[in-house]
Amino acid sequence: GFKSRVSVIGSGSWGSVAAKLVAFNTLNLSSFHDEVKMWVFEETLQSGEKLTDAINRTNENVKYLPGIKLGKNVIADPDLDNAVEDANMLVFVTPHQFIDNICKSLVGKVRSDAEAISLIKGMEVKIEGPCLISTYISEQLGINCSVLMGANLANEVQDVEGVELCGTLKNVVAIAAGFVDGLDMGNNTKAAIIRFGLREMREFCKLLFSSVKDDTFFESCGVADVITTCFGGRNRKVAEAFARNGGKRSFDELEAEMLQGQKLQGVTTVREVYEVLRHRGLLELFPLFATVHEICSGCLPPSAIVIYSEKKNIFP
Numbered sequence: 020g021f022k023s024r025v026s027v028i029g030s031g032s033w034g035s036v037a038a039k040l041v042a043f044n045t046l047n048l049s050s051f052h053d054e055v056k057m058w059v060f061e062e063t064l065q066s067g068e069k070l071t072d073a074i075n076r077t078n079e080n081v082k083y084l085p086g087i088k089l090g091k092n093v094i095a096d097p098d099l100d101n102a103v104e105d106a107n108m109l110v111f112v113t114p115h116q117f118i119d120n121i122c123k124s125l126v127g128k129v130r131s132d133a134e135a136i137s138l139i140k141g142m143e144v145k146i147e148g149p150c151l152i153s154t155y156i157s158e159q160l161g162i163n164c165s166v167l168m169g170a171n172l173a174n175e176v177q178d179v180e181g182v183e184l185c186g187t188l189k190n191v192v193a194i195a196a197g198f199v200d201g202l203d204m205g206n207n208t209k210a211a212i213i214r215f216g217l218r219e220m221r222e223f224c225k226l227l228f229s230s231v232k233d234d235t236f237f238e239s240c241g242v243a244d245v246i247t248t249c250f251g252g253r254n255r256k257v258a259e260a261f262a263r264n265g266g267k268r269s270f271d272e273l274e275a276e277m278l279q280g281q282k283l284q285g286v287t288t289v290r291e292v293y294e295v296l297r298h299r300g301l302l303e304l305f306p307l308f309a310t311v312h313e314i315c316s317g318c319l320p321p322s323a324i325v326i327y328s329e330k331k332n333i334f335p
């Protein structure tokens with residue numbers, strides 16, 4: 020009978036985890052082909068070896084997920100067209116800033132009956148309206164696209180807009196939390212910032228999509244992901260360093276130095292969120308988001324994050 024074929028588009032740290040889990044499942048399910056192709060944005064390692072070759076030789080993503088065997092049935096492929104050929108299930112898992120180019124080059128290349136799922140936390144928040152990554156993939160490629168994200172599996176959640184916006188906006192709250200850590204302001208302040216952050220997340224989601232459900236914020240993709248990202252994530256980590264340096268070293272510079280090729284998404288997101296709020300005349304209602312952007316862009320010092328706490332909070 021027909022066997023499904025899964026390809027993973029993306030091979031950063033989360034992309035590699037996704038490929039490993041998918042490959043474990045395809046091996047154990049007779050309705051799937053064993054092999055899982057993983058598209059790799061090709062690069063040359065310091066050793067001179069191509070990343071793709073190193074992954075296929077060692078069965079590990081030596082750069083983005085070292086020390087973890089992916090499973091012999093994961094095949095790294097630097098050719099995007101080749102990686103998706105014949106696949107009827109596509110897992111998208113790249114930093115959101117690259118999805119535009121990837122989708123454009125995939126137009127006309129994927130099977131018409133393919134189904135997609137996006138694990139991407141981020142989106143383009145444009146003045147004319149937000150563009151969900153899942154919607155973008157769906158429209159560009161003419162296929163269905165679901166979303167899966169959270170601090171762990173959140174597949175019971177149906178509220179696509181709410182889930183994807185939570186995954187996007189938590190990166191902004193993580194930056195605020197990182198500033199608080201970098202300023203050594205303690206856990207009470209950090210908890211307050213996280214609480215205000217969640218509140219602004221909820222109000223911003225509702226502003227864009229009236230359909231977003233309150234319950235979504237209590238799911239894994241909401242409060243749980245905010246907690247994990249504000250304590251263990253990369254946005255938090257780099258924001259802490261930014262604050263410790265008094266804002267004198269840019270996020271780009273710190274990202275390159277501290278993350279070895281991994282990508283931050285919160286700084287881009289908060290810039291777009293700020294533009295949307297400014298355009299709608301709503302910046303005053305979102306002092307945390309506004310302040311995070313003003314700090315990231317160098318208009319305010321990192322310590323301005325506490326001035327936020329002194330402003331009257333608008334949402335109950």
Ligand code: NAD
Pocket residue numbers: 029030031032033034035059060061083112113114115117138139140141280281282283284
């Ligand atoms: P990463 O930050 O670990 O790695 C960056 C990736 O981007 C690498 O694969 C690199 O090759 C690739 N890249 C660099 N330049 C590129 C370009 N011009 N075009 C295309 N690709 C390019 O990536 P990640 O953590 O796997 O993130 C993928 C998605 O997963 C993101 O949306 C992220 O929010 C989400 N996510 C990450 C985690 C996590 O803990 N890492 C957890 C949940 C969700």
Ligand code: 13P
Pocket residue numbers: 140169170190193244247248251252253254255284
């Ligand atoms: P960072 O991108 O800030 O590392 O967060 C990872 C994440 O999404 C945790 O759920």
